[in-house]
Amino acid sequence: MAYVAVTGGQEAIAASIELLKEYRSEGELALEISVIRDRMSLLVDRIMSEAGLYAPDYAALALKQCEGSPEEAVFLLRAYRSTLPRNYTSRTVFGSDMHVRRRISAAFKDVPGGQILGPTYDYVHRLLDFDLKEEDEAELEAWREQVKQERREELDNTPDGASDGRIPRVLDMLRQEGLLEQVEQDTSEPCDVTMEKLPLPPPRSAVLQTLSRADTGYISGLAYGDIRGFGMAHPTVGELRYGSLEIEVDYPLGEGESWYVGEVCVTEVESLVSAKPGGDGIGIGYGCVFGRNDTKAISMSILDRALVLDTDSPTSDAEFVLLHGDCLEMNGFLSHLKLPHYVTFQSKLDSIRNKKRSAEHGTKS
Amino acid sequence: MDENKKQFSKVLASCSTEQLKSLAAPVMERHKVEILRAPAKTLVMIRMRETVANSDFYLGETIAAEAMVSVDGHKGFALMMGDDMEKALAAAVIDAVWNGNLAEKAEIAPKLQLAHQSMVQKEHEETARYAKTQVNFHVMEESYDNEAPQKTAQKGGGAQ
Secondary structure (H helix, E strand, O other): OOOOOOOOOHHHHHHHHHHHHHHHOOOOOOOOHHHHHHHOHHHHHHHHHHHOEEOHHHHHHHHHHOOOOHHHHHHHHHHHHOOOOEEEEOOOEEHHHOEEEEEEOOOOOOOOOOOEOOOOOOOOOOOOOHHHHHOOHHHHHHHHHHHHHHHHHHHHOOOOOOOOOOOOOOOHHHHHHOOEOOOOOOOOOOOOOOOOOOOOOOOHHHHHHHHHOOOHHHHHHHHHHHHHHHOOOOOEEEEEEEEEEEEEEEOOOOOOOEEEEEEEEEEEEEEEEEOOOOOOOEEEEEEEEEOOOHHHHHHHHHHHHHHHHOOOOHHHOHHHHHOOOOHHHHHHHHHHHHOOOHHHHHHHHHHHHHHHHHHHHHHHO | OOOOHHHHHHHHHHOOHHHHHHHHHHHHHHOOEEEEEEEEEEEEEEEEEOOOOOOEEEEEEEEEEEEEEEEOOEEEEEEEEOOOHHHHHHHHHHHHHHHHOOOOHHHHHHHHHHHHHHHHHHHHHHHHHHHOOEOOOOOOOOOOOOOOOOHHHHOOOOOO
């Protein structure tokens, strides 16, 4: 059977795309991009993290364009990003410089700077709040203003004013005591997996970049599998912090000076685990992701450690972990299964028919 | 408003587009302004330090608007997160005023000083949003290990 070129379908495709527009615009109320950005911020965070692009307005636009599909939104952002030049790389950013909004430790009760819950769903009742069906925007606005006013009054009564939100790392206490495993410092230039194919075995920088932009569900599932029994023992969250980081670049018109570009919000985790499989000592797994996403950052720290430990667990297999979790790649590959495979499938049917005919012929003779 | 370039650029970023345009407008009227790098979007890759091996990795990119100008031969630059080209252009003009120490600096500086105060106030308010979520632990049971047995403990009802 030869290849057969087919045509047609363009009109159906155009009609399908038009139908998408109809689906996207169902109902009577317009969906403002600013509403998605401001009130669906955890979804926006997830899209930015998986796209590897911190751009809240554009992530919200992408979500509007694709009816809220995370995989489509990530695709749109990645595609747009590829049209832009990259003229700058930031100066190195340190998590210890974070303006902290949330900071907890499961390892220590008393930590310098205290445990700050910040905005978290950890302690809410998972009961549908039917009052939100009738939520009044004017009342909400008045409530927000009242809260702000009370806070301003509290600030005015604070003699030294508020801090800038910078607090020391929890694990620095253990570092100062020399209780943490020392990992050899990697001073090489970071690998950039957006510019080159992931090298195997991967350098540490490629591992962290790949995990940071991986699909949230994928790395959460792998991390769960790892701690449930396929990998290392139960980790302890030494510190989880969420907050904003200031991004600076070298100022091009003055040597040694820096220029402030803006701020990005990230979640950073240091997990405490065994230094060796089943052994003594304390090792650290590191996770850092765009936005407010505790689970993804914890999962990243678990997988980071699993890949360092190099055990027989599937989560210690760098190729398995790192090559199958990119939102765009995995959904793209799975999507291609919907494209016409007429020729290959017909060929398979022909083969089965031929075998059947041969078998029948053999029986008759 | 004569601090280092980082602080200066942070104050510019905290201003609204309209604020910066109104500060830059008189400069653009009175001086010869050349656009050296037209306002455009660019990616900025974020380089991050991790804590296990103290190595750097690329966290991800962000979008920023960049511009470079020359005001009477004095160069000015701006790179601001987002896609606000007008704001980046106005900021680059103001940066040129600072680099050239032009006369308009005296007019603009007090306004940027006010913007700086407003920015600091907002930063304090932002930090204060989270202060109340700090946990105060209360120890609910005390240990009597190092003390003489209490009456209740002798009866077997004390907390251990």
